[in-house]
Amino acid sequence: MAPEPRETERLIARNRRASFDYALEDHWEAGIVLMGSEVKSLREGKIEMVDAWANAEGGEVWLHNMQIAPYAQATLFGHEPKRKRKLLLNRSEIAKIENKLKDRGYTLIPLRIFLKGRHVKVEIALARGKTRGDKRQDIARKDADRETRAAIGRARKGG
Numbered sequence: 001m002a003p004e005p006r007e008t009e010r011l012i013a014r015n016r017r018a019s020f021d022y023a024l025e026d027h028w029e030a031g032i033v034l035m036g037s038e039v040k041s042l043r044e045g046k047i048e049m050v051d052a053w054a055n056a057e058g059g060e061v062w063l064h065n066m067q068i069a070p071y072a073q074a075t076l077f078g079h080e081p082k083r084k085r086k087l088l089l090n091r092s093e094i095a096k097i098e099n100k101l102k103d104r105g106y107t108l109i110p111l112r113i114f115l116k117g118r119h120v121k122v123e124i125a126l127a128r129g130k131t132r133g134d135k136r137q138d139i140a141r142k143d144a145d146r147e148t149r150a151a152i153g154r155a156r157k158g159g
Contacts, residue, residue, distance in 0.1 A: 010115040013047045018111050020135065022127035026100070027111070031088035032063065032122050035079045037071040042120060044071075047113060054087060054108040054124055056098040061087040063110060063122065087122060100126050 018024065034042070041047070046069035054063045063085045070081060089097070100106055111123045130138075 008117070012042050012045060012113045012115060012120075013049055014112045015049050015052070015110055017050060018109055018125070018127065020138070021130060022107070022109060022125075023130055023134070024111070024125045024127050026096075026126040028089060028093055028097070028124050030061065030122050030124055032113075032120055033086040033088065034068075034120060037079050038068045039120060040073075041068050041071040042113065043115075046071075049110055049113065052110050054110065056094060056101055056108070059091075059094060061089055061094055061097060061108070061124075063087055063124075066110065087124065097126070105129065 048067040048069075052063060052066035054061055056062075065082060066085065067081045068079070070079065097108060101108060105128050107127055107129070108124055109127050111125050113120065113122050115121070
């Protein structure tokens, strides 16, 4: 029996600030309900997800404040750029998310948007905000790692 071909993923956008501003815990991959003009605009990379967040209400998960620029050729049947969009998850995943969001300090944020096969997917994560001290520690750790890699590279070259 031949193995099934793997679906290819193509990254559309990544929320780079997320790992700096938040301590990320649980991750989920969700489908997203979009209009045709939104999909065409996404394929062109016209998306801004800096201030985007998600929440669970009434057994559904909604993505807020993510801006998808209007598609130029969709003049008659365009879309609203910052409308809230429904995320598609299993009931058990939604229940886990709702339970975690009840705890104080947790929020749900999108990390990246990508095409998987012919479907648009969103990776969301449960996150807790970092303090200034946490951010400083992360920066110091990254600097130390960078210096270590540079020293190893110099040692290998013999310099």
